[in-house]
Amino acid sequence: MSRKLDYPSAEDEVLVRAAQKGDMRAFEELVARHRDKIYARAFSMMRNTEEAIDLSQEAWVKAWQRLNQFQGTASFVTWMTRIVINLCLDQLRKLKRLRAESIEQLDEDLGGVERQMPVVTPNPTERLERSELRLRIDKALGQLSYEHRTVLILHEFEDLEYKEIAKRMGCSIGTVMSRLFYARRKMAVLLAGLKRDGLR
């Protein structure tokens, strides 16, 4: 059956079913289709090319091993993205780039900077080319801490709810809300072109 499969034009679901039966060629096609997206998610979280390549590869290996667990309730690329996100979170924890909740709480107790920031209006109609806007957003994301960037990515780009983010990051919903609030406010400042000394 797999010999008759037209891999480049087959839909993801068809390729997944073939790969679940052991068809490595079908899996290779899935990798070729989605490798950029999976790598991009790893890079957005790690901010390092080598780490992103390694983690994205590891995600594909894990996906092959767990392919029979894929039920098709979400799309294949969503399932893959969840795998790479979990690997990145594990790696960030291992490298201690994700701070413990107690330190985050300490920040809160001392009074977060985001609370005192004046309200700004990021102007999306700045006549920027979309590619230029994306570059600016990426540059601004690069200026956030790992915790704040991760929460922002999971909420704005992956569309996860507070509860799900808290579960994945191993912190409370309150911490997620706090981090998201700080991250958004700092992004607003950065995207409005304001440079504020003293902000992390």
Add this chain to the structure above:
Amino acid sequence: MINHQTQLKLQAYLDGELPPGEARAIGELLACEAEAQPLLEELKATRALLVGNELELKLPETREFYWSKIQRQVEREEQREPAVDAPAPAPPWWIRFLAPAGALAVLAVLVLIALRSPERSQPLLASDDSHEIETPLEETSSFSFRSEAAAMTVVWVDSHRE
């Protein structure tokens, strides 16, 4: 100035994460609190700016090279854990047939032997069949000779029997 908890609730209101009762309360706050509306607008504008505008990156490796590394790793992992999920291979049909047949044949032979020689089926320690080996030490004597030069010992046992 609105407190931090209210700021967070304002954000949760925007994200649709508030229960209906609290959402109504925030709606009322927005109508009467001067600071709340501009903050909500800022959060909303930032969210609108981010969603759908993530930088699209390309993997900086060729398809073949990237895949070859994944393939190698998959093969390595499969060699390391060869039979985690895979069931053990089934034995050939003749073993599957001969194993129970052989066991039945052995059982039949044992039953036959037991039926034909009932005396052998008695318990081994039955009192009627027990024998003792006596060693009448009074009727024996022994002499031993040890040669250091030859590194040997000779024991001569005499039973004194005529």
